[in-house]
Amino acid sequence: MAGSNRLVDAALVAACRRGEPGAFEELVARTQHRVYGLAYRLVGDRGEAEDVAQEAYLRVFRALGSFREEARFETWLHRIVTNAAMTHLKRRGRFPDLVREPETAPEPPPARPADQTVDRDEVRAALAELPEGLRVTLVLREMYGLSCREIGEELGISEGAVKVRLHRGRKRLRDVIHGRAQHEV
Amino acid sequence: MDARSMRCEEVRTFLPEYVGEDEVYPRSIQAHLATCTACALEESRYAGLLQTVRGLRDQDELTPAGFAERTLQRLERELAWRRRVRRLARDPRARVAAAGIGGVVVGAAAIALLLRRNARRRAALRAA
Numbered sequence: 001m002a003g004s005n006r007l008v009d010a011a012l013v014a015a016c017r018r019g020e021p022g023a024f025e026e027l028v029a030r031t032q033h034r035v036y037g038l039a040y041r042l043v044g045d046r047g048e049a050e051d052v053a054q055e056a057y058l059r060v061f062r063a064l065g066s067f068r069e070e071a072r073f074e075t076w077l078h079r080i081v082t083n084a085a086m087t088h089l090k091r092r093g094r095f096p097d098l099v100r101e102p103e104t105a106p107e108p109p110p111a112r113p114a115d116q117t118v119d120r121d122e123v124r125a126a127l128a129e130l131p132e133g134l135r136v137t138l139v140l141r142e143m144y145g146l147s148c149r150e151i152g153e154e155l156g157i158s159e160g161a162v163k164v165r166l167h168r169g170r171k172r173l174r175d176v177i178h179g180r181a182q183h184e185v
Numbered sequence: 186m187d188a189r190s191m192r193c194e195e196v197r198t199f200l201p202e203y204v205g206e207d208e209v210y211p212r213s214i215q216a217h218l219a220t221c222t223a224c225a226l227e228e229s230r231y232a233g234l235l236q237t238v239r240g241l242r243d244q245d246e247l248t249p250a251g252f253a254e255r256t257l258q259r260l261e262r263e264l265a266w267r268r269r270v271r272r273l274a275r276d277p278r279a280r281v282a283a284a285g286i287g288g289v290v291v292g293a294a295a296i297a298l299l300l301r302r303n304a305r306r307r308a309a310l311r312a313a
Contacts, residue, residue, distance in 0.1 A: 024257075024260070025253070025257060028253050028256055028257060029253055032248045032252060032253050032256075033245030033246060033247065033248055034245060036245075036246055036248040036252065037242075037244075037245050037246035040246045041241075041246075046249065049246075050248075050249060050252060050255075053248075053252070053256070054255065054256045054259050057256050057260065058259065058260060058263060061260055119237075120237055120240060120241055120244065123234065123237045123238055123241065124241060127238070127241075138238065142205065142235055142238045142239055143238060143239060143241060143242040144242065163202070166201075166202075167201045167202045168201075170201035170204065170205075170231065170234075170235065171201045173234060173238070174201070174230070174231060174234055177234065178230065
């Protein structure tokens with residue numbers, strides 16, 4: 001399935017580069033949920049995510065000529081969306097949050113029973129509660145599989161700083177969802 | 186690190202660093218996890234949580250209604266703007282106008298510089 005997706009993406013990109021009518025429309029129609037989804041997960045707001053996703057498509061259109069066909073289109077697309085999201089967050093004045101974590105963590109919610117499972121909606125809501133810097137790092141690592149080095153390049157921070165954020169982000173996410181108190185020994 | 190000397194609190198500070206990564210736990214933590222049910226449960230809770238986070242990727246976020254149309258309209262506006270600029274750049278009258286405006290700007294800047302220099306000279310003479 002992923003392989004056939006990749007072939008369709010490659011064919012569409014080639015058609016766009018040849019300037020075939022309707023090809024870019026088709027590309028947007030095919031990738032819009034992926035692009036919007038990543039934008040939303042990075043900026044955490046639906047209205048802003050639309051702006052970011054649209055900006056990403058403008059960048060894709062401008063850069064299609066420089067896309068190397070041996071590269072994977074999806075990876076290239078994700079990088080463009082991530083860059084657009086970072087530009088957006090910096091412009092919105094939320095950059096300090098991307099490079100510096102708040103000193104104090106909020107009080108965790110009450111503990112939940114140990115055997116209770118976590119559903120996706122809960123995790124989605126908990127992710128949205130995380131500070132930008134932690135959420136962006138977690139999303140890029142856990143959901144999109146970027147390496148710590150790649151994330152560092154995207155965010156303009158060191159690999160070590162990415163690891164620290166991953167550590168804090170996972171812990172904060174767990175605290176938000178499960179509470180912290182119940183497992184103290 | 187000695188497994189016997191490690192307390193649950195210490196082990197748990199390391200869990201978010203290793204869980205979900207390729208790196209293996211240090212032996213002392215492995216040994217602790219093998220004997221401490223509470224910490225092993227905590228580790229599996231982290232692993233389950235990250236598994237759920239990864240699963241979110243497969244769940245596409247539905248785009249707002251009309252998203253694709255608005256995106257293409259925005260692209261069309263940008264393309265129209267670019268076409269206008271390109272057309273303007275090719276138009277000989279626009280080139281002459283641009284050269285004229287450029288000349289006026291350079292001339293005005295030169296006059297302003299001359300006036301400033303003269304004013305400074307006069308001020309220096311007065312001071313002397």
